[in-house]
Every structure is written in structure tokens, then in C-alpha cells.
Amino acid sequence: MANYQQVIDVIKSGSKFLIASHAHPDGDGIGSTIALGKGLERMGKKVVMFNADKVPYNLQFLPYSxxxxxxxxxxxxxxxxxxxCSQRDRISGDVAKAQKNSLGKIVLIDHHLFSAAESDIICVDENAAATGEVVLKLFKLIGTKISPEIATLLFCTxxxxxxxxxxxxxxxGLLRDAADLIxxxxxxxxxxxxxxxSNPPATIKLLRLVLETFDMADGIGWVVLSQQMLKEASASVDVAEEFINYPRSIKGIEVAVLFRELKTGKWKISFRSKDRVDVYKIAACFKGGGHAHAAGCTIEGDLASIKAMVLGEVRKHL
Ligand SMILES: [Mn+2]
Incomplete structure (x- = not known):
């Protein structure tokens, strides 16, 4: 499903491009956005790089962020x-609201499994570790020179x-690509x-509160991060990305779950698995997405019933 040639044709025939990734961006979303943007600029194109949310504090070191x-x-x-990001509404903000014709052809560059992509051209390599790997392949096919800044952006992804x-x-292949970037x-x-x-000190305070909620049963380990905890620790939610790795680090835990309160009554659920469980299938039950070992979804409701429902679904996959 990786139509590199069609993407190259779009790049060659156009002059002004928008690049956007999902809101609450991670290092792959932001790194790929800027790397692709700067690569296109090197080809003499005009580029707007968009994200509905601010670049997280730990990604602001990236060139041109x-x-x-x-x-x-x-x-x-x-x-x-x-x-x-395979869904336009996950980009949110002005891009989600924009008229289709002002956006031109929609080109999806990704490595996620997806069910419904609203794109004209799909360049998805499910074997790539990061979208940045797909972007690098595209640059290699075009013959774009990789500047130290683009190398930094892609290495980060x-x-x-x-x-x-x-x-x-x-x-x-990823390690060979990484060697090229170095x-x-x-x-x-x-x-x-x-x-x-480079974490702010509030990270530790927040982690302490989150770890208090740790619980496990039947090979599943989970933690909860509420808005109240963010307030108590004076921390922003973007310092918590890696907290899910603590329950996963326990021997015998196959699936780790992080319940994160986005706002009252709205929860983002993240899943990580070690080996045999495909957490994408679990997230997909709740209209989420991701990969076999890392996936997520958003559910509205109260925590107790969400927990019961989600953990019940996880048990079915163990
Ligand atoms: Mn990614």
C-alpha cells in the first residue's frame, strides 16, 4: 500500500503544500511533519507545517519546531x-474544519494499520517502525540530500x-537507516x-501519584492519571507519555494499560503489549487505532465503568 511513485508525482506537480499530523503530537508526528516540510523546501516548494497542539516541551529542541x-x-x-495519522479529524483544529478543495489532494504518509483512510493517495508502510522511516525512503527515492537538521528530525522519529x-x-533496515542518519x-x-x-521536576511528583494507582491481575497491569493529579503535581500531561512503561516492566504482565483523563468524563486509554497480544485489536473495539504492541482509544464515561469494560475486553485477548 506504499505508493511512493504517486507521492513523488504529487510533489513534482505541485508548489504549495500543507503538512499536518495528529493533535497531541509525539516525536514521530512532529519529527515527520518538519522533516518532510524541510525536505520539500529544499526542492523549492512552499510549505506550511501544522499541528493543532503546541509542540510538547521535550520536542522543542527539534530544528525548526x-x-x-x-x-x-x-x-x-x-x-x-x-x-x-490516518484520520483527518484526529488532526483537529483548522485542518479538520477546512474545505476539502482548499486542502488539495490528500496524501497519507504513515505506518499505522488503518481501517478507513479518507485519502486520495495512500503511502502506508506497515513494516516501517516510524513514519519517519517512510519519509526517509521517499527522500532516498527522490534523491533529496539529507541535511544534519533533517537527519536529527528523522532520527528522533x-x-x-x-x-x-x-x-x-x-x-x-531501521538500523541501517539510522546509520545513514548519523x-x-x-x-x-x-x-x-x-x-x-530533560524532564521538569514535576514529572517525578506526577509519576509518584500515578504509580500509587498501580494494580494488576491476570497478566494485565494498569495505572491511572487524572486531571486532579496533574493539578496536584503542577504538571502538564505531555510529561506522562512514558508512564505506561512502568506497568509493562513487571514480569508476567503481558498488557499494560494507562487510563488518562483528558477532561472530565473523557478518557484516553493507551495499551502496550509485550508479545502475543495484538492491542490494536483491543483499541479497535473502541474505535481506536495503533499497532500490534502500542495502541490507544478515547472513551467517554466514568472511570469505574470504563475500567471494567476495557479490562474485560483485554482479558478476552489474553
Ligand atoms: Mn508513528
Whole structure:
């Protein structure tokens, strides 16, 4: 389903492009957005890089992250690239509201399994560890020179989505690509420090509160992060991305679940699995998405019933 040639044709025939990823962006969403944007600029194209949410604090070190905008105005584009995100409404903000004809051709560049993509061109490589790997392949096919900044952006997408080259998606191809990026100027240690060793002190306070909620049964481990905890720790929600790894780190836990309160009555549920459970199938039961080992969904209701429903579904997959 990776139609690289069709994407290349769109790039060659257009001059003004919009690039956008899902709201609450992660390192792959933002890194791919900016890397693709800067690569297109190198080809002489005009580019707008969009995200409905602010770039998270731990990704603001990325080159050109200050050029990502959260408003569109009434510009029109030859094509819109949706990166790391198969649904337009997950992009939210002005892009979700925009008229289809002002967005031009919709081009999906992604590595997620998806059910309903509203795109004209689909360039999805489900074997890629990160959307950044798909973007790099595209650049290699076009012959775009990888600047040190683009190398940094793409390397960041690899680190984030492969758990620092530890997860099952870490292929020989990914490591070869990573080697190319280091040769092009990416610095692994500088990127890892910026990503993982630059937390604000409130992170620890929040983690303490979240770990208090840890519970486990039948190979499932879970934690809860409420708005009340964010308030108590004076922390922002973007410091909590990795908290789900604590329940997963326990021996015998096959599936880890993080219940995160987005606002009163609205919960984001994240799933991580170690080996045999395909958590994408679990998330899909609740209209979510993701991958076999990392997936998520959003559910409205009270925590007790959401917990019962979600954990009940997880049990069926164990
Ligand atoms: Mn990704």
C-alpha cells in the first residue's frame, strides 16, 4: 500500500503544500511533519507545517519546531500530507474544519494499520517502525540530500517509535537507516538527552501519584492519571507519555494499560503489549487505532465503568 511513485508525482506537480499530523503530537508526528516540510523546501516548494497542539516541551529542541503553526488562515494548497495519522479529524483544529478543495489532494504518509483512510493517495508502510522511516525512503527515492537538521528530525522519529531501538519493530533496515542518519549529522546522545533526560521536576511528583494507582491481575497491569493529579503535581500531561512503561516492566504482565483523563468524563486509554497480544485489536473495539504492541482509544464515561469494560475486553485477548 506504499505508493511512493504517486507521492513523488504529487510533489513534482505541485508548489504549495500543507503538512499536518495528529493533535497531541509525539516525536514521530512532529519529527515527520518538519522533516518532510524541510525536505520539500529544499526542492523549492512552499510549505506550511501544522499541528493543532503546541509542540510538547521535550520536542522543542527539534530544528525548526518553532515553525509549526496552529492556525491555517484561508490558504489553499496543491496537496495536504497527513503524516503519522490516518484520520483527518484526529488532526483537529483548522485542518479538520477546512474545505476539502482548499486542502488539495490528500496524501497519507504513515505506518499505522488503518481501517478507513479518507485519502486520495495512500503511502502506508506497515513494516516501517516510524513514519519517519517512510519519509526517509521517499527522500532516498527522490534523491533529496539529507541535511544534519533533517537527519536529527528523522532520527528522533526512529528513537521515539522504536523505544530507542528496543521494540520488536527494530529491524536491520531501521538500523541501517539510522546509520545513514548519523553519517548525515544526527547525534544519538544529544537526541536521547533532549528526549529522555530533560524532564521538569514535576514529572517525578506526577509519576509518584500515578504509580500509587498501580494494580494488576491476570497478566494485565494498569495505572491511572487524572486531571486532579496533574493539578496536584503542577504538571502538564505531555510529561506522562512514558508512564505506561512502568506497568509493562513487571514480569508476567503481558498488557499494560494507562487510563488518562483528558477532561472530565473523557478518557484516553493507551495499551502496550509485550508479545502475543495484538492491542490494536483491543483499541479497535473502541474505535481506536495503533499497532500490534502500542495502541490507544478515547472513551467517554466514568472511570469505574470504563475500567471494567476495557479490562474485560483485554482479558478476552489474553
Ligand atoms: Mn508513528
Amino acid at each position: 518553532n515553525e509549526v503553526v496552529d492556525k491555517l488562515g484561508d490558504a489553499a494548497f496543491d496537496a495536504t500530507f497527513m503524516v503519522d 526512529f528513537v521515539v517509535d522504536s523505544g530507542s531501538f528496543r521494540y520488536s519493530n527494530t529491524s536491520a 553519517e548525515a549529522g544526527a547525534s544519538p546522545w544529544a537526541i536521547s538527552q533532549a528526549l529522555d533526560e
